[in-house]
Amino acid sequence: MAPSKIEQGHGRVVLHNDGYANVFSDMSATYPLKLLSPQLPSPNVSVVYMLSYGGGLVGGDRVVLDVEVHDGARLAILSQGSTKVFKARPGQRLSARWQLHPVTTQRLAVRVAPRSALFLLPDPVTCFRAAKYHQIQTFHLSKDSSAVLLDWITSGRKSLGEEWVFSKYLSLNEVWIEGKRVAKDSLLLEERDSLPGPLTPRTLAESLAPYSCYATLIMYGMLLEDTICHLTAAYTAITVFKQHAPPPLLWSLSPICEGRGCVVRVAAKETEHVRSWIGNALKDLEGVLGVDVYRRAFA
Template sequence: MELDAVADGRPATASEATPTPTGVVRVEKVRGRSAVTRCFAKYPLKIIVPSKVGPASSGAVWLYILTYGGGIVSGDKISCAVTVGDGCTAAMTTQASTKVYKAVGSKCSEQVLEATVGKDALLAVIPDPVTCFSTARYYQKQVFHVSGDSNLVIVDWFTSGRYESGEKWDFNSYKSVNHILLEEYQPLFIDSVLLEQGSNCTIAERMQEYNVVAMVVLLGPKLKHIQDEMQDEVKKMMSVQLRPPTSGGGRYAARPQPLHPQRPPLVASCSPFGRTGTGMVARIVAVSTESVYTFLRHRLAALEPFLGVAPYSSS
């Protein structure tokens, strides 16, 4: 299948032609419902569009992003362009963690997503985590173009590797970049995470006992109540976990506390962004992958009416 458009949907001209993406998806209203009107993918990318996920009344389109061989091979370059039309709802997810295999020489595995979210539309990018194998090199960039009343959910997270097998923070480099642009060009949210092995300090030494790093972005009027609930719950959770120990006088005084108290198994924080606080970003570090799945499952359960199924409900 030949592609005849660039990422923003306009016909390509000789002066602006770009390399053909490995995947293109367009979601538009058809008879009043969200529907996939274009779907293209080529090796090493595969896109599955199930006919039904959850009750039909939700009207959401689900896209499963996969790679042949169950992971990203050293040197693979994957790029995907997604357009969610006005008033449409779409969810992008994976069937398992994205495995990034060992690097061959200095080759880097790359994934790029460019998405446009229309007016009153909702796009939820809710994958499983990225897991980099020993010596892997990985680069990811996601760019989202939104309007003033677009709605967007981004979950971007990664693990230390196959840590249950003793492989902890043993990859060479990991970089993830997320940009949200309002009305095409105005930066609304810019974020970058970079981990590299250093000559003086390894990634494992910097990360201590933590094995998972996650970021959740919520943007748009439809998600305001979810933002408020998540901020309240995170504040309550962390106020309990980080509360300093109290001690009283007398014979029942508390025992002396250790100089280096044990760190909480999961640490989270929330911050608003945007001129009027229309967006919110939550950041999480945790000892175990399952604890982050639990966090996401509980805090994103309110998306079920929009998507038909609560994110990570089968994890």
């Protein structure tokens, strides 16, 4: 079922299961989006890598991906290295295209059928100096689907001294269950214009210090029951005594959908610390996705 012609930067993934194994009835994408699916030992778990040519996106790039998961199939969407968002391609002068469409946009729309599951476990987004990025992700689930959505961002290229110096990052995650919106997570990070008045400007870096990586993890469904249960127990067991300086990592958990789902937020001074924390928090996925897929996501 090859699509006749799809727009630039558009992609589509449709995964079925014929009773024996997962089958992609569609997997197509156009520049600058690239999709790859490796062969895996388990027939009912599939992986799609979402990649971009040159390993990054530039101002004006617009990526749109539609995903459907059917028949009880399990799909993990991963990336290879962080999604880098440039203001313009390195070594390239600001083009006319950038002037017209300065914002880089990634849009993901996912439908997960009953008993099926989606695991969105990409590497973090890294916005370079002066970049503008919008990410809009919508997830339509049925009440017995399962999903994990990881959305995270780093402060920039620390090696070049960049700490929260992009111009704008907007991330929106919407979760619908049986046609009812249950969560709308909207995060806006932007450098504020200095306003008239006596206040000195407060930078994004000051507001987000001392952390250089922030993650949001939304989970829902049967397959996450153990994970949610373990995390909730770990969270409620925490007792915070008065501290003299912020800890290297902080996390929070709030239940949604009467405890059938949850929203976890993590912040840490080091991105790798967030990665290992999440890997550990989602350890039960080894059983759900298989060790191989788990390692691909968190290695």
